[in-house]
Amino acid sequence: MLTFKTSKEIRAYFKSRSKSIGLVPTMGALHSGHLSLAKKACAENDYVVISVYVNPTQFNHKIDLESYPSNINSDKVLLDPYSDQIIFYTPDHKDLYPGKIQSKSYNFGSITAHMEGLFRPGHFDGVATVVEALFKNIQPKKAYFGEKDFQQLQMIKNLNAQKKMNVTIVSCPIVRENDGLAMSSRNLLLSPEQRKAAPVIYATLQTLNKKNLKSDVSLMNRFFKKQVEQHCLKVEYFFVASINDLIPVSKLELNKKYRFFVAVFAGKTRLIDTIELDRI
């Protein structure tokens, strides 16, 4: 597997090759969720750049940044079956932030006004700054993002359009553990007790999707909190938002598409999940 530390090396490598490049931006500690993006990207492009960069500006708390898991060696082992196509890119800060390590400011309207945007101020400016730099430096034809971070995915589509970067944004479904927990690098930080409790998040979203509570969001909110907080978990937020503008609603309208968006703390570890609601 080719490994580069700078986008300059990547550009030099592709200069004499007219090959299509796919990009999969990650923060490492790779799991099967990331691998599903890599697999799809390998099927659709000649080469795939997998970036591993833990971006300081998208973290709200120093402790979250410092405890973020990292294991470059096992990341490479996981990607090994695709090593002929993959370029493993582990930039340092200078490669993505030529000046100060500081976010740029963006306006994504309602897309980033709620959920993660509200509870993690500055988070999306941090993500957008790095994704814009990656798109400019690597110039991929396609870039792959998971629906696990659905709000981020919509923000990136908007960023790509605003900046006219002409990258095809490919969305990939959430990969889950057998017990339904959405795969996440942060799952590594869960205690055995927290890990055992965490599948209740997805299970409750599924129950809510089937239950006859669907017209009343505050009832759904109470039900979610009651189920999830029976265990060692604490709900930070529960929202139902329309999938286009990502504005939370209190009542559902017929024939519109909505998703649940939730954030739950297991001790200090924050877990998010989202599923689309079946139509009412």
Ligand code: AMP
């Ligand atoms: P991260 O390393 O957490 O920043 O994630 C890198 C990319 O992988 C993002 O586009 C995520 O949405 C995606 N991703 C993370 N977990 C999953 C999952 N369980 N299923 C699908 N995609 C995921």
